[in-house]
Amino acid sequence: MSHNPYHVCATCIHFHSEKIRSGHMLYFCKRLGYETKPDYRFNCWEPKEHVKKLMEKRRDS
Numbered sequence: 052m053s054h055n056p057y058h059v060c061a062t063c064i065h066f067h068s069e070k071i072r073s074g075h076m077l078y079f080c081k082r083l084g085y086e087t088k089p090d091y092r093f094n095c096w097e098p099k100e101h102v103k104k105l106m107e108k109r110r111d112s
Contacts, residue, residue, distance in 0.1 A: 055106075061089035062102040 060066045065082035066089070080087045082095060098106065 057098060057102050057106055058092055058096055059089060060087045060091045060093065060096075062096075062098055063093075064097045064099050065095075 060078070060080060063080070065080050066087070067079050067081055068089075069077045069079065071077050078087050078089055079085070080093075083093070087093075
C-alpha cells in the first residue's frame with residue numbers, strides 16, 4: 052500500500068479548526084464528534100475538493 056501524503060485530518064471535509072479565547076487552536080472532527088489533530092489519520096477520510104485536484108494533478112504528472 053502506497054503512502055498518501057495528503058491523507059491527514061487537516062485535508063478532510065469533516066475537519067474544523069477554531070481559535071479559542073486563550074489563543075489556542077481547537078481541532079475537531081465533525082464526523083467522529085471529538086477533538087483531533089491536523090496530522091492524525093483515520094480510514095473515514097474524505098478529501099476536500101482542492102486536495103482531490105492536487106492528488107489528480109500529481110497522479111497525472
